[in-house]
Amino acid sequence: MRKTKFLDILFVLLLLSSFNFAQNVNESIQLLDEVVAKIDKYSTLKIEFNLNLDNQQTGKVENYKCSAVYKTGFYKMDMMGQIVFSDGKTNWTYLKDAEEVNITINDSKNDLLTNPKIMLQNYKKDFKVTQISDKFEKSRTLVTYDLYPKQIDGKKFSKLTLKIDKTTKQIFSVTYVGKDGISYSFEIIKLLENPVIPDSEIKYSDSLFPNADVIDMR
Numbered sequence: 001m002r003k004t005k006f007l008d009i010l011f012v013l014l015l016l017s018s019f020n021f022a023q024n025v026n027e028s029i030q031l032l033d034e035v036v037a038k039i040d041k042y043s044t045l046k047i048e049f050n051l052n053l054d055n056q057q058t059g060k061v062e063n064y065k066c067s068a069v070y071k072t073g074f075y076k077m078d079m080m081g082q083i084v085f086s087d088g089k090t091n092w093t094y095l096k097d098a099e100e101v102n103i104t105i106n107d108s109k110n111d112l113l114t115n116p117k118i119m120l121q122n123y124k125k126d127f128k129v130t131q132i133s134d135k136f137e138k139s140r141t142l143v144t145y146d147l148y149p150k151q152i153d154g155k156k157f158s159k160l161t162l163k164i165d166k167t168t169k170q171i172f173s174v175t176y177v178g179k180d181g182i183s184y185s186f187e188i189i190k191l192l193e194n195p196v197i198p199d200s201e202i203k204y205s206d207s208l209f210p211n212a213d214v215i216d217m218r
Contacts, residue, residue, distance in 0.1 A: 031143050031164055031166065031169070032129070032145070032164065034169050035164055035169050035170070035171065038169050038170075041194070042193055042194055043071070043072055043194060044069075044070060044071045044072075044194050044195055044196070044197045045068075045069070045070040045191065045192065045193065045194075045195075046067075046068075046069050046070075046190075046191070046192040046195050046197070047067065047068045047069075047070075047188060047190070047191050047192075048065070048066070048067050048188070048189040048190040048191075049065075049066055049067070049068070049186050049187060049188045049189055050063060050064070050065060050066070050185075050186070050187045050189060051063070051064040051065075051066050051079060051080070051184065051185070051186055052064075052183075052184070052185040052187070053182060053183070053184055054182065054183045054185070055181065055182050056181040056182070056183070057181040057182075064079060064080050065189075066078060066079035066080070067079075069197060069201065069202050071197045071202050073087065073088050074086065074087055074088070074202045074203060075202070076201075076202050081095065081096045081097055082094060082095050082096060083096070085202070085203065085204035086106055087106075087203065087204075088106060089105070089106055090103060090104070090105065090106055090218070091103070091104045091105075091106050092204040094208075094209055094212065098213075099209070099211060099212050099213065100212055100213045100214075100215060101206075101209060101212045101213070101214045101215065102215050102217055103214065103215065103216045103217060103218055104217050104218060105218050127147045127148060127149055127150065127160075128147070128148045128150055129145055129146075129147050130145065130146050130148070131143065131144070131145050132144050132145065132146055134166070138172075140165050140166075140167060140172070141165070141166040141167060142163045142164065142165060142166065142172055143163070143164045143166050144161065144162070144163050144164075145161070145162045145163075145164070146159050146160070146161055146162075147159060147160040147161075147162060156178060156179060156180070157176050157177055157178050157179060158177050158178075158179055159177050160174060160175065160176055160177070161173075161174070161175040161177065162174055170188070170191060171188065172187065172188055173185060173186060173187040173188065174186050
């Protein structure tokens with residue numbers, strides 16, 4: 001399902017901050033350590049981003065404007081005609097066109113937001129990081145890294161490409177290169193660090209969509 005892939009890669013955007021490299025890390029990825037030090041202090045985030053889908057098999061390209069809110073233990077995403085709420089145990093997905101809410105169990109094996117510490121430890125163990133460029137583009141200096149899984153079997157992607165804004169030390173974009181020939185690129189438009197997020201803004205409530213049909217699929 002596309003949503004799982006989006007959650008996976010969006011999680012990298014939100015929480016790569018906890019990703020620790022070995023102490024003898026090559027100087028070429030020193031910037032990532034600085035990003036870690038900066039973003040590791042985030043307890044809440046608000047992000048507006050563009051989602052681009054590039055199907056290399058059909059030549060079709062799709063573009064979407066999306067947003068996400070993260071608060072320790074919770075997240076909400078608005079993208080592609082649906083709003084997803086999660087408290088780490090349960091997901092509520094509001095389908096705008098269908099006026100319907102689907103309630104599902106949050107699968108900790110697939111949803112990286114459920115347990116970020118464990119998942120990012122796996123990134124440290126399972127990925128090889130290579131810097132591929134440091135240049136001025138899109139009105140800023142971007143440092144680009146490729147993250148290759150050391151074990152490709154069982155993975156749905158061949159690599160992740162990460163771009164870091166060298167001046168602000170923020171993640172600018174992440175591209176997920178799928179084995180199926182479809183690439184998913186997330187480019188941040190706006191990122192608010194540690195904003196105040198009331199529970200009413202991020203937690204699901206039936207009162208948010210009083211006319212929706214609620215389907216409990218747990």
